[in-house]
Amino acid sequence: MSSILTNTSAMVALQTMKGINMNMNRVQAEISTGKAVGSAKDNAAVWAISKVMESDVKGFKGIADSLALGSSTISVARQASESVTDLLTEMKGKIVAAQEDNVDRVKIQSDIDKLVSQINTVVGSAQFNGLNLVNGSQSTVDILASLDRSSTGVAASSITINAQDLSTGGYVANDVFSASTGGTISTDADTFVLTLDQGGGTDDITIADGTNAWVAGDRISIRIGNREASYTVTQNDVDASNASLASTVPDMIAVGLKNSIDALGITGLTVNYDSANPGQLAFVNDGAVDLSVSGQYRNAGSGGLGALDTIDVSTASAADLALGSIEAMLQTSIDAAAEFGSAQTRIDIQSDFVGKLSDALTSGIGTLVDADMEEASARLQALQVQQQLGIQALSIANQQPQNLLSLFR
Numbered sequence: 184m185s186s187i188l189t190n191t192s193a194m195v196a197l198q199t200m201k202g203i204n205m206n207m208n209r210v211q212a213e214i215s216t217g218k219a220v221g222s223a224k225d226n227a228a229v230w231a232i233s234k235v236m237e238s239d240v241k242g243f244k245g246i247a248d249s250l251a252l253g254s255s256t257i258s259v260a261r262q263a264s265e266s267v268t269d270l271l272t273e274m275k276g277k278i279v280a281a282q283e284d285n286v287d288r289v290k291i292q293s294d295i296d297k298l299v300s301q302i303n304t305v306v307g308s309a310q311f312n313g314l315n316l317v318n319g320s321q322s323t324v325d326i327l328a329s330l331d332r333s334s335t336g337v338a339a340s341s342i343t344i345n346a347q348d349l350s351t352g353g354y355v356a357n358d359v360f361s362a363s364t365g366g367t368i369s370t371d372a373d374t375f376v377l378t379l380d381q382g383g384g385t386d387d388i389t390i391a392d393g394t395n396a397w398v399a400g401d402r403i404s405i406r407i408g409n410r411e412a413s414y415t416v417t418q419n420d421v422d423a424s425n426a427s428l429a430s431t432v433p434d435m436i437a438v439g440l441k442n443s444i445d446a447l448g449i450t451g452l453t454v455n456y457d458s459a460n461p462g463q464l465a466f467v468n469d470g471a472v473d474l475s476v477s478g479q480y481r482n483a484g485s486g487g488l489g490a491l492d493t494i495d496v497s498t499a500s501a502a503d504l505a506l507g508s509i510e511a512m513l514q515t516s517i518d519a520a521a522e523f524g525s526a527q528t529r530i531d532i533q534s535d536f537v538g539k540l541s542d543a544l545t546s547g548i549g550t551l552v553d554a555d556m557e558e559a560s561a562r563l564q565a566l567q568v569q570q571q572l573g574i575q576a577l578s579i580a581n582q583q584p585q586n587l588l589s590l591f592r
Contacts, residue, residue: 210566
């Protein structure tokens with residue numbers, strides 16, 4: 184049955200044309216924007232995932248900037264530590280030269296003083312963007328390193344860098360060493376040097392209450408060869424001593440140093456502590472090589488190289504003590520440079536990883552939302568053909584009512 188009121192064929196052709204035009208609009212949008220999912224209505228789930236990933240990529244770009252800033256800051260500190268190490272090495276050479284009797288110790292002392300001044304200059308100027316990691320003003324520094332996303336949310340993680348103290352100020356003499364059998368003790372009794380002959384050489388050192396009261400943070404280090412043991416006074420030590428308990432601070436220091444030296448595992452070396460002789464450490468060298476033992480007191484308020492200002496080579500005994508002191512300070516600067524070098528390597532590795540991770544996330548986002556241009560081109564060609572055929576079909580359907588006129592002629 185044919186009707187002039189309802190042209191079913193035209194309606195079908197029109198709906199087909201609408202579908203073709205809708206698909207063409209979608210393909211043309213993909214071609215013009217390059218995205219298969221350009222908005223939430225295209226694919227809500229994929230769009231939401233892509234937006235979360237895009238926010239993470241933006242965050243990682245900020246992290247990359249933070250890591251670059253951190254690497255630069257640590258690089259300055261590392262360079263400063265290495266420079267201080269070079270200066271201390273030069274100073275050690277002059278102190279070694281001062282061991283000879285037939286030298287001008289006044290001139291050597293003048294050179295040493297100039298090197299100390301140069302070290303102060305290096306440490307003071309080793310800052311990047313106002314942050315100095317070697318002058319004792321910082322303890323730790325956190326550098327933003329990553330974003331950690333989990334089912335519970337997202338959190339930032341950091342790399343913690345240990346600052347190093349290579350400053351030279353704040354040293355206060357305290358007269359804490361006494362009663363060495365054969366060693367040499369400095370005038371202020373804050374450094375000492377012992378020599379332990381192989382095959383049974385002995386000597387001892389006694390730690391006593393000094394001129395100033397012990398406070399938390401006071402530190403005594405003992406260097407044996409190229410190994411170092413140390414003990415830092417705690418507030419509990421001070422409180423126990425103030426409470427008039429059996430142990431005094433020197434006793435606690437002596438026991439702590441004995442345990443620290445024993446932990447070094449130096450072959451043939453025995454360190455004895457007898458509570459009947461408060462604060463005394465007795466050394467016995469049953470090994471096959473001579474051992475040099477040196478000690479250094481550092482008060483809580485002094486810098487990592489606080490005793491540098493006290494280096495004195497004016498006499499043979501003072502030069503001998505200076506050699507033990509410079510060795511400990513040289514190791515401090517070497518350890519600082521090594522710490523910064525390790526930290527910078529870690530940051531550079533993390534920076535490289537963040538860059539690769541950002542690239543991987545960006546690639547993943549592209550896989551989710553980017554249009555396949557080859558496929559879009561093929562679909563566009565097919566839809567253009569369908570559109571032309573649809574127009575033809577709609578034209579034919581619209582002509583059908585005209586054919587009914589022939590029935591009424």
